Amino acid sequence: MNFDIGIWIAAFLTLGIMSFLYKDNPWYKISEAIFIGLSAGYWFVSLFWQNLVSKLWDNLWPALDALFTRGEFTGGLLYLIAGILGLMMLMRLVPQIGWISRWPLALVVGATAGLQFINYLVSNGVIQVYNTITPLFGPVSEAGGIAPVTDVWHGLGNALILVGTFTGLVYFFFSKEHKGFFGGAARVGTWFLMITFGASFGYTVMSRMSLLIGRLDFLVNTWITGIFT
Amino acid sequence: MKHSASSTFAFLFLFLIFTGVLFAQDEPIDSAMVDSVATAVEEMVPVNPPKPAQLDIVQDNPGDAGSSIHVSWILSPDDGAGDNDVTSYIIYRSESPTGPFEAVGSASRGLVEFEDATTTDGIEYYYYVETVAGDDSARSSISRPIKSSAQWFSTKDIDTFIIGLMISLSVIFFIFAAQKGKELYLRKIAGLEAVDEAIGRATEMGRPILFIPGILDMDDVQTVAGITILGRIAKTIANYDTKLNMPVSRSIVMTTARETVKQAYVAAGRPEGYSDDMVHYLTDEQFGYVAAVDGIMVREKPATCFYLGAFFAESLIMAETGNSIGAIQIAGTAMPAQLPFFVAACDYTLIGEELFAASAYLSGEPKQLGSLKGQDIGKMIAMAAILIGCGLFTVASITNSESLLSLANTFRSIFSAS
């Protein structure tokens, strides 16, 4: 029998979490508590070494060393600003001066928003509009990279994309009440959304089954097989 | 003539060496050896080199941040035609027209351009392209000197800039309008009407309300929207004196949420009802967090659960557990992958942008209202562009009109983002 303590602990915790499927019980509570505590500790250590030490300290220390020992100003000193901003963020834990943390938060939010504005506008907006502009039918010669619509199914596909995209946008238009023609288009958009959600849900069921397969593979082929070998 | 003994000995020695060389050959020189020598000679000298590609354009890449030179060439006549034996092109670079040149990249046959993104701005470079056909190759002429440099603007992104500017200006316009007191219309959002009733249900049943603000940090706009709605919900909770339980997975979210809930209790005139324990941190780890939330649900049995923010795989676990305990569930997220689960398992779902609309609707804040209206302009641009573009292409194909097709392509190219 292969007695690897790590495998047995993993199996104990896996089965403990899975026991929740039957009902809440002390075994699940123990596994849950271990998981929460361990993950909190793991992330603390991971963030400390991979962010604080390797990103801040390892860049700042050589610059400080060069400054104090040789009087040189190097680019690494810019990380002082990052360090100060990080300390300001921690001021959130002190109620009297918690407002100080708004400055670094504003910087992070602003920088992320600025970068993501362009990314999402281009990749998720402009390029998607570009690819939605297609002919619905007709033997158009291949121009601008659009394949000619040579059969009715191709045209129907293009029409579906057009209708789905347009009515989806109508559904999310908040400046007009959903009444009359507009309301009808919004309703069609809702149907397209629900069909999309259904397809996405199906894909996710596959994902969950795959993850369960992974765990069962561990239990059967690693733990139980290890008992008998 | 008299010879010395040493010269005689030297002559004999040389004679022996010559004789030895003759007899040391174990095989006569034959035709096979001649052939292999000929082959070796052949391999040294290209017998049938490909026709070289000709340099076309070598220039600094326009509209970039520097360190990049664009090299293009006209295909070798033996690429896809002629001997059709070209396999690749190798691009060489030097800081002097006389070399030494080093290879900086390659391109497969059929390709006519290469971006050299390893240049140093301000240094003059010379390029040539080597056409390769198996073991043979041929060079193009050497280019004139080129320097790379950075530009302030990328003119090829002008279309994207204009579209972004139009949306940004409309957002700013509507924010100013809202700040001046103009009433901005927002359509009704299903699910929001159920919020008060859901809170009332929890009060009547004497059971707590669970609020989950997602698992991302305060830099995510969905978390901000969730916390904004929390402010409104917390005020109602304070008025009804219902218990609130809000476990979070980010420390900054915890402190922000505590401030929000505290302010809500103060605004409702019930500051003594607030306690820091209402909002508590669990863990950053995704599944550790949801395991703990499931435990809370099963043990405390909240009557109402709110899931408003950014979620990932844990969404279905929470929603299903909430369903199993019979709680009313109102969810809202802009994560497309999680919406199906909330739609299936929750009673009301704010889909995508409805979460931000709800946040704007409930808070009445001018910036949020103005942003929402400005985004509607963006949607109008997209809808109009799609309809016009598809219409143009469809009519062009029916009428077979070249001019209309050209117009349609020009219109479509506005959105090519390249």
Place this chain on the structure above:
Amino acid sequence: MGFWDKMLAIDRRWIFLFVGLSLLIPMSLGIETKLSISPETAGLFDVYENLPPGSKVLMSFDYDPPSAPELQPMADAAVKYAFMHDLKLIIMGLWPQGPLQAEISIQRALDSPELKDKEVEYGVDYVNLGFQAGNEFVIQRMGSDFREAFAMDIRGNRYEDIPILKNVKNFSNIDFAFNFSAGYPGTVEWVQVAVDRYDVVLGAGNTAVQAPLAYPYLGAGQLVGLLGGMRGGAEFEVATGFSAKATVFMLSQTFAHAIVILFIIVGNVAYAITGRGKSKLEADR
């Protein structure tokens, strides 16, 4: 209570039991099902297959152990194929555990019988640059200079001392990028920054949850191919010729899906026959 009422009120633990059995029984049979390769996988494999030996492939491992059952099979196949065909791998991760998952793939490839006699040298044939915090900002920095994002590799070697990185400054020196993604940051960020700004040729493997988000990019040509979930991994294993766990598990997957479909049909029929259910608020009133 009629039959359909009972079906609507069925204890969920029966469903768990049926699903569990539908996964366990086929798993114990160990049968490999015959798989067809979808156009999404074929598109990616076509590009990967046509990379000439010596091509530089950037592999970004953006997932952690919880997503390993879905993404590890495709990663294993991709790494093994690269080693077999002399593709040079530059490995990195935007998730902390990603590069460690890459080490698992590398070790499995090097331990496989096909690579037993092949010399694969660290620093020459592959390098692991490790994890870098910063999400899409890291990709942005890599666009100008990889060294700004990764001064050292996972073993502490300096970037300039690593032979495989000798002429690699930024994305223009990469022939193909392969991203294994379980969420954020992942394929979406790689498309938005690397593809749309720096014209990187990108193929992606996603968990099945993330895959629907990537389909618009596939349709727009921003991705050359997409592997979705364990099924995508199984298809890629078949395409590369290294059938492994994902291919074997497809039978379990199929049975589980069949059980779920059956319950959905029964549930919907019961829902329709018994009349529309009330919302909890309506029931309370």
